[in-house]
Amino acid sequence: MKEIVVISGKGGTGKTSITASFALLGEKNVIVADCDVDAADMHLLLQPDWHFSEEFFSGVAAEIDQGKCIKCGKCANVCRFHAIPVIDKKYVINNLNCEGCGYCYQICPRDAITMVEQNVGKWFVSNIKTGSKMVHARLRSGADNSGKLVAKVKNEARKIAEKNGVGWILVDGSPGIGCPVVSSLSGADLVVLVTEPSVSGLHDLERVYELTKKFHLPSGCIINKADINPEVVGKIKTFLQKENITHLADLPYDETFTKAMTFGKTIIESGESEIKNTLQQIWKKINNLLTDEREKS
Amino acid sequence: MKIAFTAKDTDWNSPIDPRFGRTEFILIYDEEKDELSNFDNRAIEGVEHGAGPQTAQKMFDLNPDILVTGNGPGGNAARVLTQADIKIYAGAGEMTIKEAYEAFKNGKLNLV
Amino acid sequence: MKIAIASGKGGTGKTTLSTNLAHFLATSERVVLADLDVEEPNSGLFIRGELQLREDKFKQIPHWLKEECSLCGNCQKVCNFHAIIKLGKQIMVFPELCHSCFACSELCPAKALPMLPQKMGELKHFILAGIDFIESKLDIGQEQAVPLIAQTWEYVDAHFGNDRIKLFDSPPGTSCPVIEATKNADLVILITEPTPFGLHDLKLAVETMRELKKNFAVVINRFGIGNDDVIDYCGQEGIEILAKLPNDRRIAELYSRGELIYPKIPAFKAELQKIADYVLRLQIRSSK
Numbered sequence: 001m002k003e004i005v006v007i008s009g010k011g012g013t014g015k016t017s018i019t020a021s022f023a024l025l026g027e028k029n030v031i032v033a034d035c036d037v038d039a040a041d042m043h044l045l046l047q048p049d050w051h052f053s054e055e056f057f058s059g060v061a062a063e064i065d066q067g068k069c070i071k072c073g074k075c076a077n078v079c080r081f082h083a084i085p086v087i088d089k090k091y092v093i094n095n096l097n098c099e100g101c102g103y104c105y106q107i108c109p110r111d112a113i114t115m116v117e118q119n120v121g122k123w124f125v126s127n128i129k130t131g132s133k134m135v136h137a138r139l140r141s142g143a144d145n146s147g148k149l150v151a152k153v154k155n156e157a158r159k160i161a162e163k164n165g166v167g168w169i170l171v172d173g174s175p176g177i178g179c180p181v182v183s184s185l186s187g188a189d190l191v192v193l194v195t196e197p198s199v200s201g202l203h204d205l206e207r208v209y210e211l212t213k214k215f216h217l218p219s220g221c222i223i224n225k226a227d228i229n230p231e232v233v234g235k236i237k238t239f240l241q242k243e244n245i246t247h248l249a250d251l252p253y254d255e256t257f258t259k260a261m262t263f264g265k266t267i268i269e270s271g272e273s274e275i276k277n278t279l280q281q282i283w284k285k286i287n288n289l290l291t292d293e294r295e296k297s
Numbered sequence: 298m299k300i301a302f303t304a305k306d307t308d309w310n311s312p313i314d315p316r317f318g319r320t321e322f323i324l325i326y327d328e329e330k331d332e333l334s335n336f337d338n339r340a341i342e343g344v345e346h347g348a349g350p351q352t353a354q355k356m357f358d359l360n361p362d363i364l365v366t367g368n369g370p371g372g373n374a375a376r377v378l379t380q381a382d383i384k385i386y387a388g389a390g391e392m393t394i395k396e397a398y399e400a401f402k403n404g405k406l407n408l409v
Numbered sequence: 410m411k412i413a414i415a416s417g418k419g420g421t422g423k424t425t426l427s428t429n430l431a432h433f434l435a436t437s438e439r440v441v442l443a444d445l446d447v448e449e450p451n452s453g454l455f456i457r458g459e460l461q462l463r464e465d466k467f468k469q470i471p472h473w474l475k476e477e478c479s480l481c482g483n484c485q486k487v488c489n490f491h492a493i494i495k496l497g498k499q500i501m502v503f504p505e506l507c508h509s510c511f512a513c514s515e516l517c518p519a520k521a522l523p524m525l526p527q528k529m530g531e532l533k534h535f536i537l538a539g540i541d542f543i544e545s546k547l548d549i550g551q552e553q554a555v556p557l558i559a560q561t562w563e564y565v566d567a568h569f570g571n572d573r574i575k576l577f578d579s580p581p582g583t584s585c586p587v588i589e590a591t592k593n594a595d596l597v598i599l600i601t602e603p604t605p606f607g608l609h610d611l612k613l614a615v616e617t618m619r620e621l622k623k624n625f626a627v628v629i630n631r632f633g634i635g636n637d638d639v640i641d642y643c644g645q646e647g648i649e650i651l652a653k654l655p656n657d658r659r660i661a662e663l664y665s666r667g668e669l670i671y672p673k674i675p676a677f678k679a680e681l682q683k684i685a686d687y688v689l690r691l692q693i694r695s696s697k
Contacts, residue, residue: 058345147348148343151342186315186371187367189390
């Protein structure tokens with residue numbers, strides 16, 4: 001099974017629109033995993049039916065049993081996160097601030113504190129309009145976005161791929177450079193970096209690539225909105241060459257992407273266009289890169 | 298020598314699990330005794346942060362000399378494995394355990 | 410007056426708005442702009458001032474004293490983040506995973522784990538006519554944005570008085586770093602684009618703001634693309650729209666070069682003026 005992970009470092013580069021386009025091109029040969037769990041958007045383009053959902057638990061938060069509490073205040077004294085205020089003369093937990101460290105639980109002389117698993121969101125399996133399936137999730141606001149939900153989404157996608165004999169998994173990765181990105185990348189066979197030629201785009205590309213490097217993964221790059229700034233495109237290409245990243249293609253700044261999105265469609269479904277051709281060529285290149293890898297080993 | 302593998306199942310035909318921290322099983326092959334044993338690591342799915350070091354700690358308890366894996370461990374796990382003096386060989390991502398063992402013996406994998 | 414600029418989705422124009430608004434307001438007010446997107450701060454590419462001060466920022470991490478340790482393993486037992494493990498005769502600490510709760514340190518029977526500061530990022534203070542620009546950046550490998558965001562707020566509160574307009578460019582999304590960045594603001598401006606992605610993520614951001622009971626309003630960016638669903642949504646929810654920044658390819662070009670927009674695009678400047686007026690009216694009202 002092959003896994004393609006699309007990441008971008010910076011938001012707004014077009015990662016999700018491009019990944020959705022690949023889902024359309026891949027049709028039944030790919031299972032889609034939307035790992036951008038903080039702000040999952042793929043479903044707006046792929047018409048999922050949400051037929052399966054499950055609650056997701058991650059992390060713990062403290063709970064005080066007022067019946068057992070003797071109001072000694074030891075818990076509040078040790079809490080470093082301002083999560084145990086006194087309200088109406090009672091020690092209570094501020095759930096938004098509680099980090100789940102469990103120090104209060106360790107220190108309570110009356111065992112009045114328990115650490116309770118937190119329901120931080122849901123994950124879903126859907127049939128999508130390509131005839132294939134997508135695994136996606138929604139993290140609640142204020143939740144700690146660790147790698148766990150991302151890993152869950154990927155795992156479930158893998159299981160479905162195995163069960164249905166599908167060879168490829170296409171992952172819409174998490175933005176940024178933290179834990180969720182690492183989790184998006186682990187197990188990948190090919191990384192596709194989507195960037196834009198702005199000073200901030202290049203800057204974020206370099207930062208996210210430092211992370212990708214650690215996993216020794218073959219990488220390709222798509223420069224979106226390339227005609228906005230040819231000078232920075234040049235700088236990006238130099239960077240790609242230096243780091244041995246395959247330059248997959250340039251895409252022009254084109255509002256057709258956004259127009260298509262407004263109708264819940266990817267650009268693949270919106271008539272013939274140069275962008276569609278380019279995306280088809282990129283998808284072919286990705287196919288080849290992955291097949292080469294297979295032949296090498 | 299004892300050789301550990303990150304694996305998706307428990308026999309010689311299992312595919313290698315390309316991940317380290319969240320690998321499903323750890324298989325240990327004891328060359329002297331010609332014995333293949335396994336450790337079920339699937340409980341790691343419940344861990345939010347620190348999956349790498351936790352699995353690495355398990356490796357320390359199992360005490361192999363070598364680890365054969367797919368992508369290679371992340372930074373934290375690698376630290377623990379180095380401390381535990383376990384040599385890491387990566388690049389076996391597409392293989393079965395049997396193939397990975399042969400690749401290792403024939404020097405075809407990369408020492409990390 | 411403390412204003413946070415946030416959005417559910419990345420790439421909607423937080424940095425474009427914060428940098429242009431800061432610069433625009435600075436012609437008549439004294440402004441502080443803090444970039445709290447500590448994983449990937451970008452405002453500094455648009456506001457290039459002179460460096461006044463650079464500070465390493467630290468978090469407290471347990472430090473193992475081998476000679477004192479009895480190898481009881483209690484530290485590993487009490488750590489909920491797997492940030493400390495006992496490997497044979499060694500205790501290993503993983504600073505990136507540590508949340509600085511102090512449990513292992515204070516519950517160690519041998520007092521073998523004193524908490525010591527370890528660098529996790531840095532804060533830089535720049536000055537450009539009328540603007541004090543604060544940029545904080547996490548070191549690579551550090552995953553916890555929250556402590557650095559909190560320390561940056563502390564710096565701003567400590568160094569600047571209420572006479573200043575303080576703008577905080579937040580990280581995108583709705584998870585804990587965004588909560589930390591916006592929870593103490595007097596006003597949160599949510600910037601979005603008028604597309605299905607923009608609307609979807611705006612709703613998430615609105616949900617978060619309501620949970621935090623924050624005073625908030627919306628700015629629509631790239632107005633002209635997409636559709637009117639965002640406007641309809643705000644109307645239904647009684648959410649004020651402060652401005653509609655225009656959609657113009659030239660804006661993307663200026664942004665890509667690290668240039669400010671409003672000096673060159675009059676339509677953008679006109680909308681920016683509306684936001685500035687709103688902010689100034691709020692400031693006058695709050696000082697009464």
